[in-house]
Amino acid sequence: MPKTKEQCEQIRNERKLTILKCSVELFATKGYEAVNLDEVTKKAKCSHGLLYHYYRNKEELYEAVLNQIIYPDSKEVVKDIDFNQKAKFVVHDIIDKCFKILKSNNEEKVMELYLLLNVHLQKSLKFIKKNEKGHTVIFSTMEELIDRGKIEGDFNDSSSTELTIAVLSLIKGMAFNRINIGYKRFVCPRSEIVMKMLLK
Amino acid sequence: MPKTKEQCEQIRNERKLTILKCSVELFATKGYEAVNLDEVTKKAKCSHGLLYHYYRNKEELYEAVLNQIIYPDSKEVVKDIDFNQKAKFVVHDIIDKCFKILKSNNEEKVMELYLLLNVHLQKSLKFIKKNEKGHTVIFSTMEELIDRGKIEGDFNDSSSTELTIAVLSLIKGMAFNRINIGYKRFVCPRSEIVMKMLLK
Amino acid sequence: MPKTKEQCEQIRNERKLTILKCSVELFATKGYEAVNLDEVTKKAKCSHGLLYHYYRNKEELYEAVLNQIIYPDSKEVVKDIDFNQKAKFVVHDIIDKCFKILKSNNEEKVMELYLLLNVHLQKSLKFIKKNEKGHTVIFSTMEELIDRGKIEGDFNDSSSTELTIAVLSLIKGMAFNRINIGYKRFVCPRSEIVMKMLLK
Amino acid sequence: MPKTKEQCEQIRNERKLTILKCSVELFATKGYEAVNLDEVTKKAKCSHGLLYHYYRNKEELYEAVLNQIIYPDSKEVVKDIDFNQKAKFVVHDIIDKCFKILKSNNEEKVMELYLLLNVHLQKSLKFIKKNEKGHTVIFSTMEELIDRGKIEGDFNDSSSTELTIAVLSLIKGMAFNRINIGYKRFVCPRSEIVMKMLLK
DNA sequence: GATGAATGAGGTTTCATTCAT
DNA sequence: GATGAATGAAACCTCATTCAT
Numbered sequence: 001m002p003k004t005k006e007q008c009e010q011i012r013n014e015r016k017l018t019i020l021k022c023s024v025e026l027f028a029t030k031g032y033e034a035v036n037l038d039e040v041t042k043k044a045k046c047s048h049g050l051l052y053h054y055y056r057n058k059e060e061l062y063e064a065v066l067n068q069i070i071y072p073d074s075k076e077v078v079k080d081i082d083f084n085q086k087a088k089f090v091v092h093d094i095i096d097k098c099f100k101i102l103k104s105n106n107e108e109k110v111m112e113l114y115l116l117l118n119v120h121l122q123k124s125l126k127f128i129k130k131n132e133k134g135h136t137v138i139f140s141t142m143e144e145l146i147d148r149g150k151i152e153g154d155f156n157d158s159s160s161t162e163l164t165i166a167v168l169s170l171i172k173g174m175a176f177n178r179i180n181i182g183y184k185r186f187v188c189p190r191s192e193i194v195m196k197m198l199l200k
Numbered sequence: 201m202p203k204t205k206e207q208c209e210q211i212r213n214e215r216k217l218t219i220l221k222c223s224v225e226l227f228a229t230k231g232y233e234a235v236n237l238d239e240v241t242k243k244a245k246c247s248h249g250l251l252y253h254y255y256r257n258k259e260e261l262y263e264a265v266l267n268q269i270i271y272p273d274s275k276e277v278v279k280d281i282d283f284n285q286k287a288k289f290v291v292h293d294i295i296d297k298c299f300k301i302l303k304s305n306n307e308e309k310v311m312e313l314y315l316l317l318n319v320h321l322q323k324s325l326k327f328i329k330k331n332e333k334g335h336t337v338i339f340s341t342m343e344e345l346i347d348r349g350k351i352e353g354d355f356n357d358s359s360s361t362e363l364t365i366a367v368l369s370l371i372k373g374m375a376f377n378r379i380n381i382g383y384k385r386f387v388c389p390r391s392e393i394v395m396k397m398l399l400k
Numbered sequence: 401m402p403k404t405k406e407q408c409e410q411i412r413n414e415r416k417l418t419i420l421k422c423s424v425e426l427f428a429t430k431g432y433e434a435v436n437l438d439e440v441t442k443k444a445k446c447s448h449g450l451l452y453h454y455y456r457n458k459e460e461l462y463e464a465v466l467n468q469i470i471y472p473d474s475k476e477v478v479k480d481i482d483f484n485q486k487a488k489f490v491v492h493d494i495i496d497k498c499f500k501i502l503k504s505n506n507e508e509k510v511m512e513l514y515l516l517l518n519v520h521l522q523k524s525l526k527f528i529k530k531n532e533k534g535h536t537v538i539f540s541t542m543e544e545l546i547d548r549g550k551i552e553g554d555f556n557d558s559s560s561t562e563l564t565i566a567v568l569s570l571i572k573g574m575a576f577n578r579i580n581i582g583y584k585r586f587v588c589p590r591s592e593i594v595m596k597m598l599l600k
Numbered sequence: 601m602p603k604t605k606e607q608c609e610q611i612r613n614e615r616k617l618t619i620l621k622c623s624v625e626l627f628a629t630k631g632y633e634a635v636n637l638d639e640v641t642k643k644a645k646c647s648h649g650l651l652y653h654y655y656r657n658k659e660e661l662y663e664a665v666l667n668q669i670i671y672p673d674s675k676e677v678v679k680d681i682d683f684n685q686k687a688k689f690v691v692h693d694i695i696d697k698c699f700k701i702l703k704s705n706n707e708e709k710v711m712e713l714y715l716l717l718n719v720h721l722q723k724s725l726k727f728i729k730k731n732e733k734g735h736t737v738i739f740s741t742m743e744e745l746i747d748r749g750k751i752e753g754d755f756n757d758s759s760s761t762e763l764t765i766a767v768l769s770l771i772k773g774m775a776f777n778r779i780n781i782g783y784k785r786f787v788c789p790r791s792e793i794v795m796k797m798l799l800k
Numbered sequence: 801g802a803t804g805a806a807t808g809a810g811g812t813t814t815c816a817t818t819c820a821t
Numbered sequence: 822g823a824t825g826a827a828t829g830a831a832a833c834c835t836c837a838t839t840c841a842t
Binding site: 408411412415446447448449450453 | 801802803804805
Binding site for chain 3: 630631632633634758759761762763765766768769770771772773774776777787788789790792793794796797799
């Protein structure tokens with residue numbers, strides 16, 4: 001008697017997720033090229049064959065990491081935030097949320113945020129170009145909020161694009177530091193400092 | 201007529217420099233592991249043999265890139281700046297200098313700045329750890345300036361480390377964007393926006 | 401109500417035959433080594449497990465293809481032919497039968513004829529050597545007929561072996577073309593042309 | 601002092617040719633897929649690296665085998681033949697030349713003739729389609745000769761295409777036998793038998 | 801009977817590095 | 822100083838085969 005479809009489906013999904021989760025940190029810290037699939041299979045405790053049973057090749061695995069872990073997370077960053085507040089509070093909350101993740105010792109979340117912010121930097125991978133959702137979501141969200149903040153009279157009148165870039169670049173740079181320096185030595189500015197760039 | 205010692209020396213140095221310059225962009229954009237020495241030799245129009253004649257291996261080449269191109273540049277960034285002004289003007293000038301490089305179409309300088317800011321991120325290379333001069337120079341310079349700015353009564357009293365991190369992270373993030381987006385589409389905030397984080 | 405033994409037996413045989421039929425074309429066009437059992441299971445819409453339930457391994461599957469499809473077919477080619485005619489008519493009918501198959505769009509039959517004629521060419525498989533029945537049946541049949549044709553005074557007195565080889569090689573070559581060129585573009589000489597080699 | 605360009609060129613060409621020659625027989629007897637590059641490197645006494653230094657991948661190696669060994673040979677088959685004779689003598693000479701090669705114990709030449717006649721059968725390789733020169737050269741040469749033979753009043757009036765196919769298929773089939781059966785057991789009909797298909 | 805997840809040996813390919821000239 | 826042929830370890834990837842259910 002064969003396994004039921006549900007059982008198969010479940011095993012399949014669990015294993016695929018395990019492999020995915022095990023590769024996130026590696027891709028984030030080492031970069032696509034430097035990742036060795038041997039490390040992945042060892043971490044995920046599976047054979048090469050299984051990895052290739054689920055993902056056609058290294059690229060497809062990376063794509064899956066982005067599409068199933070990183071991009072979905074881009075929504076999670078703003079999930080708990082109340083968008084009905086004034087824009088300045090929303091922006092503050094987003095920055096704060098990011099910094100909280102970076103200051104936490106939840107390496108997984110840190111990696112995901114990092115990769116989310118930097119996905120588009122992997123120049124050699126063609127398929128990423130089409131896939132800048134990660135960037136887009138967070139970028140356009142931020143830009144719209146800054147526009148709203150201006151209308152609400154809280155933000156200064158520098159170009160919204162410039163301000164968006166400034167804020168996101170700063171977070172991006174912080175994420176770099178966090179990854180590299182590690183949990184213990186990481187120091188993070190208060191979000192109020194960042195807000196100063198925006199406020200009148 | 202055989203070449204004089206000086207001529208030899210000169211040829212030698214020119215060739216070495218060519219190789220070095222050709223590898224900067226590759227290391228910067230692709231990361232250490234993803235760089236293929238074949239590309240380097242092709243760009244530098246030299247043979248594998250010659251590359252290995254000058255540099256013992258890939259690591260040593262990268263080290264040379266850092267020590268001879270990147271780190272020296274970290275001084276160049278602050279070279280033309282008048283440190284006798286009030287700190288707030290010095291800081292402004294440094295940020296401005298960085299942004300000017302990023303906005304220029306001098307890819308070489310852009311790469312160098314980028315690498316300078318991110319050298320320490322190549323986790324897998326042991327020798328980098330000991331060699332955070334790049335970071336140190338620019339970091340400690342900035343921190344000292346911010347301290348001075350506070351004394352001079354211009355900067356707010358947030359922690360200097362926090363402020364330093366904020367400013368440098370922002371520039372770092374900008375450099376990323378520049379590298380990835382390219383000269384034409386790159387947008388850069390005015391340095392005044394960044395200064396707001398520091399000023400009272 | 402459980403299945404009766406006969407039903408089981410029937411299902412079993414049907415499944416086995418399906419698998420066999422699905423592999424014939426693959427083995428014929430691609431050659432033993434190039435066949436991928438994944439393709440077979442996909443074509444036969446069965447699992448890997450089932451395939452291995454019926455056939456111990458790839459070699460055994462190939463052996464079954466030969467013994468159950470190809471070799472039996474070697475008899476079928478001469479099945480409807482009236483061996484009581486004069487030898488020259490029998491030979492003509494056999495050639496004609498082969499050409500008819502090749503000119504038809506019955507890919508299955510074409511493949512079988514092709515494989516029948518070329519089984520022995522798969523050098524790397526040890527077990528085939530012992531198994532040249534396919535060759536033997538058709539070869540010895542043809543040789544005997546040509547001998548008879550000589551006695552009947554219709555065929556010229558070239559060596560029978562030579563003539564047999566000539567005729568069969570020609571058909572073999574035709575089958576190759578047919579496989580490769582496909583139904584539409586395939587052109588086949590009339591059997592009368594081939595007969596000229598034999599006739600006085 | 602580096603090797604001179606000529607030396608390099610020579611070494612290069614020799615090594616490339618060695619590798620090529622060593623792969624011809626393997627590709628011919630086993631088929632593209634079944635060839636293991638390990639065998640090739642062992643036969644050619646070189647490392648994997650060198651093989652890939654000269655040929656980008658397995659396909660390119662096979663392509664080179666065809667373009668540099670097999671196709672050029674298609675001209676060699678007809679090289680020594682006097683095309684100024686009557687067509688029937690030319691055709692006879694060509695068939696004879698082929699049979700001579702097949703009957704010889706020059707395995708290399710046999711392989712080349714075999715591959716020449718069957719190149720287009722490797723269905724899975726895309727690039728072969730465009731490259732049927734081998735086929736074309738020999739095919740169109742033969743067809744033109746048969747046309748001429750008709751005009752000269754020697755050949756019967758069956759369609760030239762049909763006759764060409766018949767003759768070449770026969771040779772093709774013979775080559776198969778030769779490859780498989782080996783030098784000693786190989787029996788070949790006299791070319792006169794084949795000529796009967798063509799003559800009035 | 802039947803499934804497809806899982807394995808791992810072995811194939812193809814890459815690339816830092818060496819070395820004769 | 823300079824070349825590029827040559828190496829081989831290690832990467833990526835395939836596929837026949839096994840096995841728990």
